[in-house]
Amino acid sequence: MTFPPPPITQFVLKVHSRCDLACDHCYVYEHADTGWRSRPRAVGDAVLARVAERIGEHAAVHGLTGVRVVLHGGEPLLAGPEVFRRAVERLRAALPEVCELDLRVHTNGVRLSAAYCELFDELGIRVGVSLDGDRAANDRHRRFANGRSSHPQVLRAVGLLREPRFRHLYAGLLCTVDVANDPVAVYRALAELEPPAVDFLLPHATWEQPPERPPGAGPTPYADWLLTVHAHWEADGRPFAVRTFDSVHRTLSGLPGLSEALGLEPVDLVVLETDGTYEQADSLKTAYDGAPATGMDVFRHSLDEVARHPGMAARQSGLEGLSAACRACPVVRSCGGGLYAHRYRDGSFDHPSVYCADLRALIDGLAARAGSVRRPVAPPVDLVGPELTDGQLDELAVGLGGRETVRALARSQLALTRTMLAAVHGSSGVARSAAWDLLAELDEAEPAAVDAVFAHPYVRAWAARRLGGDPGAGLGTLAELAAAAAVRAGRGDSVVVPVREGVLHLPTLGRLVLGGGAREARITGGRTGWTARTDDDAVAGSSDPCWQPLRRTVRGIALEDVDPQRAAHRWPVADRLTDAEYAGWARDLGEAADLLDRDLPEYAPGLWAGLTTVTPLRPTPDGHDVSSAARQAFGAVGIARPRTSSTLALLLVHEFQHVKLGAVLDREELYDRSDTRLFEAFGLSPRPIGSLFQAVYAHLAVTAFWGTRPTEGTEGEAARARFAHWRRLTDEAVDLLAGSGALTPLGKRFADGARESVDPWLRATVFPGRGV
Template sequence: MDIETAPVAFRQFVLKMHSRCDLACDHCYVYEHADTSWQRRPMVVSEDVLERTADRIAEHARAHGLETVHVVLHGGEPLLAGRTRLRAAAVALNRALDGVCALDLRIHTNGVTLNESLLDLFHQFDIHVGISLDGDKTANDLHRRYADGRSSYARVIRAVELLNQPRHRRLFAGLLCTIDVRNDPAAVYDALAALHPPRVDFLLPHATWEEPPLRPEGSETPYADWLMRVHSRWDGEGRPFPVRFFDSVHSTLAGGGSLTESLGLAPADLLVVETDGTLEQADSLKTAYDGAPATGYDVFRHSLDEAAEHPGLISRQLGLAGLARECRACPVVRSCGGGLYAHRYRTEADGTAGFDHPSVYCQDLFSVIHRIKEGIGMNGADADGPLLPEALLDELATGHGGAAAVTALRDAQLEVNRQLLDRLVDRVPELDVSDAWQLTTRLDREAPGALDQALLHPYLRPWAVRVLRAAEGGRTDEAASDALAGVAELAAGAAVSAGIDATLEVPLRDHGVLRLPGLGLLRLGGEAAPTATVTVDKQGFTVESGPVWHRVERPAPGPAPTDAEGRWEPRPQWTLAASGDALPWTVALEDRDPERALDCWQAAEPGDARDTAGWGEALQAAWELVCRELPGYAEGLRQGLTAVTPLRPSPDGRAVSAAARDAFGVVGAALPPAPEQLALLLVHEFQHVKLGAVFDLHDLFDRQDPRRYRAPWRPDLRPFEGLFQGAYAHIAVVEFWRARHRSLSDEGRTEQAEHAWEQFTTWLGHTHEAILVMAGSGTLTPSGERFVAAMRATVEPWVREAGSRSAADAVARRSGG
């Protein structure tokens, strides 16, 4: 398997300041679990270790181009290191990282010795403070006591009260609470909430299959039950502060990343520096066995990139491929991520031990994620829409996909776009009270077919994603303007298509251009005002903008209005006759829509009537060829590909084509000289469109896999999704050249047929090799394994076919034939 794994870039560092603690918490993973390395380490970190650590972090950040590194001063109890040594750590880190990257510096403490003097130091170096607190006094005293049994609760509360003073509040990072299911979850939550924390992190107590967690009788999932009672209270109060565990579940269920290493599939990027300068894996591994976190590296002799090559760290970069098989088959694996790595440790009956197991909290994690998912109405693979029926997914996996399969993909994309509009309304409050939104809701009642057609416009999703990014990035004015204009254009266009009586103010594009998505452009000229009043009736529509007035009549039959004055430029559209048993294909040329200039496309300038006619003729000829020679692709293409956007031709004459991940229903292409080439471009690019829509519905692979894979058709290494997309699209390329070889041979065009055979065998070899790499990658989910197996089953008969001919050719050469 040809896979390259780049060294991980560490972005998070735990720097041990002191290896002892002033409390004797009986659930502490450092002192109360399997690892005993703390006994052999210096109590306080030396200044040499601090300086060398800072230099190593800066070296690493510079090499990897990091924008920010996160460092947590930890222990033991880091405050025991004293003010002078804490200051030395801050000075060393700020010195080394000055001009290299930003530093997010924090300290995690039990808080019992926190005072004003230390907080003054933390203000000087912008050190944010996290406090460990397990709830109310009863809950906290269950574990967090002094060695003589005294309660630490009062001193911890005093520390939190200090941090809550106005002048210190900005340093308060949050509270960390270790769960004990014997504590009342409501009382714990209320006690923490009363302290007005900026964030709370609930942690499952560290445990393994060898040392399992406490499980009181009466429930198979006591930790899920406990967390869900807290979630219910937190959610019911309007989520008054972030909770890292719950926010991570919500984020991953919506397709985003996790906020904690204990959930999700993101590669681990954390490294620990002990008081003697040794480099270790996550502290939680101390739970597993003595020496479990050790790497054998230290800051004096080794770079951080060397440490990144440690097998234990690499195994935590593999995402889905690094999980046990039963985890990879789990429907919540994208959120759970197999749980915390340390919690997977288990010894088998034959004495072997390791982490290739589900978490000891597996049932609890499944339960809490599933219950949160049900509570927010996510019943598919993710938030985007329903799953495809298994039979249709299997059909698409062959490389083909008929009308039913592609219709299911199209319907799912419609739901995605509806959800995007709903999110826009949430993010842009002005939209909810706008006339455009009111017309949209009216269309949904009175003309749902016309609205659905407008919502399926290929460029709606890229536009909505762009606006949402602006809104979520704080560019609220830009987002509001773009959202109001886009929804007005959509509503006006749908009203024109439906022929319903409506009047709406629509913002104009640059140079007085009214855009009606899916219909065309009306050019009103420089005299027009910034907006236009669009009045729609059954016969057409009227536009008034400043002194400009224009009427566009709707002819019968035909969906597109026409215009005698030349201001109205309807979108060119054809219904192309088919050969054989195939049905006609209706396809448009999106050569004028301003939204067609996607990030990855170089759209051609609008053509004249001659260019448009040339496209119509070429599309007709290409469609006939697809129907005749590639019938397995014809119905899906007819059902799902509604538009083609002309792209700029390549200066060197190479074929140019493209598909965009978020633009279902359209492909881009420069018009090639021969219909055969256009047919190939269409089926090839529509494969990308189909697979992108499948990826919206099904997790076929680990989306967090950071590895790069060799694609035989490219010189550079590709992410797994790129390899997957390429292999799937090239199945159509292989079948195209196989069909062309057969047709050209039947026509007696021997030279052209041999060229087609060479193309067939070349692309077959590339595609088969890529499929084999995918099958052995370990990053596929069970659904992905089934999908790739079907791809393999499609191409391997062709491999045997090519091999048989090669063998026959070799025999003929040996015999002098």
């Protein structure tokens, strides 16, 4: 049987095709491929528009809940600020509402400025910087064309990203390995910059252009170099994520790797050049001239066509696509044959990697240090919790769901979060973890304390990022969870937690703004008070002025403005609210709650049973209403504070419909997920069946809301017009959904429920005398 290729979720968008450095190991300009010479220097508006359309189209067809776009080059900052702004605006406008956009830029750092950082902060772009270590190491390759060092400029750029106002933009460092450099000096130089992640890359090479191997260095110099770094990284307590090491630990535990360089998972990355042509991974430029070419472009070809390209298929074929020697190797599931480009020899990629011996030595070395070569991940125990009753399904099918029904969904989501956290710990490569052991102990003695922490929406969002291979999702969050549960339990346990950018965070409780250079702190105490002693001997605690508690409002809803994991929404999150801003939010939420209790009593009880968290988002420059429900954060909605409390009420009930349906979809099949047809409804761009289902479900609440608004005066006239508008569009969309032929029996039950809700609205007279 032939299976369709997996959808593409990662895109490298070249916004500029030239560079202001002359690095002699650069795969773009210094290796076999010369395609850059004929391309426009900067990407044009027409290309940006079509790129956004293609990515949005692909996300809609495949029902993607997230895509990552890396803005790259050449040196991307040469493109100028307006190119970044236009690119991001077009991408956000083109993506379906339920698809989150993860934006990154990768730069050499030379041109990074405070103005650029402010722009990236506004646009929600995280920044990765290339740096090969200390000045001696960096100057071996990363120099200007006149031979001048780039190291001072790069340190200045990283210094900007380490400033408190920009620290959240700091995605990490990329270091190309040179075995002539001292691995300890390189590691120490990078560690001093406190990166959230470091990616050590083997220099691109093939059997025809093999990597440097210094005389007398032994048969595996690259493995030896990396294992030396690993030893110091472990001794320091893994202060930051290292994708190479984390990938090996994950694959040894049976989980997918984190990059195409390790593991057998299909590669789902496409490069978009400045002229709109699609290319395969840039690493192929090292093989031969034209190696990454597909012969396709955004103006004539869809991303599904690119995914079916023979070159893409070869990089997605897993074990079957490897050479016989690789298939017979005992570490093949961790190695994956190495990077595809590194296998090239005599016109073929059907060979082991040119780094084969190094990869085997590295994997064996890391497995031995982990103490177990094949330690399995903790299995799921109760993935989705108890079954929903027929009555509860009937409630949900008509768009509602009372208090007990939504609580059942919440229990189901908590079970899923627990399973994901077990998988996070199982894939960590750590045989024993003090934080995990304490969580297990507390789960026996004080289960309510653990449940209160695990049920926080952004715990699952972090676990999903960690399991998805995000290097910024550090393992230290487990320690924070343990500390928060211990404080809630009040037993006086002592827990060591990370301090990031001078801030200590306790999920569901708040954050301690310490400043200084501390890396970790020991939390001791319980509910009535606790203290934190840092590794530089500073002492603070829950009674300290620098403690910023998580603030709650009406119905106990948290206004989450301190959790570093809250950036799970498709729009940038707001910073810590001032006292005046908090008071305004609290007032508006109180008024919105009163309105919903009075006017939507069939929706309100379920809303208050499941909505635990409102995350303030940044307002848009044009003042348009912005709201979001993150697929991996049950119980939370993100909203930029609107002008009126009635609009806030509408946004709350609208977004919580997405939250409810997402929880249902985690446990039930409502439609054929392989159906790739697009459906046009609500005046929006064509979307797949899953997005249509979400839109129908959300607009049941939207229509109900407008059907309850006052009908007198100018405002009443506008409300009646909106009700007439949304009931018509929802009626049409329900017909489209019911007639799609893509629904399961339960999905048809939900479509019938939606029709049951809509039909009474169609019989109502909105404008007497107009026949409407």
